[in-house]
Amino acid sequence: MYIVEDEPTIQDSLKVVLEGYLRAEIVGTAPSEAEAVAWLKANRDGWHLLVVDLLLKQGSGLGVLAALAALGPKCGLVVALTNAASADNRAQCLTLGADAVFDKAAEINEFLAFCADGLGEKA
Structure with a gap:
């Protein structure tokens, strides 16, 4: 798994939860659009x-999604996990190729369930 998140505390929490819950390996992280x-x-x-x-200190998650779409077929699930999960942002993420969009505060359980279902054979 690869995580694009600029807040170190949230990045660390995601690593712990995803590695523990999904028993999957975090292959890297990036705090900015350019690095991702x-x-x-x-x-x-x-x-x-x-x-x-979606909200990064440098660039945006939407920029990451757009760049990923330009690379061609993706090799895995793409999930936006954000505090900016408005209807417009959700629609834009899905248009750019995200498989799902979840609100960090309100939909973390749904996010984990989606990832577990989608990665069942790979995790």
């Missing part, structure tokens, strides 16, 4: 789950 896009370009087949926050 560079890693995704260099590792096109190196992940099974990409978790992207």
Whole structure:
């Protein structure tokens, strides 16, 4: 799994929860759009789950999703996990190729269930 999240505390919490709950390996993290896009370009087949926050200190998760879409077919699930899960942002994420969008505060259980279902054979 690869995580795009700029808040270190949230990034660390996601690592613990995802590794513990899904028993999957975190292959990397990025706090910015530029770092995430560079890693995704260099590792096109190196992940099974990409978790992207929309609000980053540098760039945005929407930029990451757009860059990923430009790379061609994706190799795993793409999930936006954000505090900015408005109807417009959800629609834009899905249009850019995200498989699902979840609100960090209100939908964490749904996020974990979606990831577990989607990665059942890969995790």
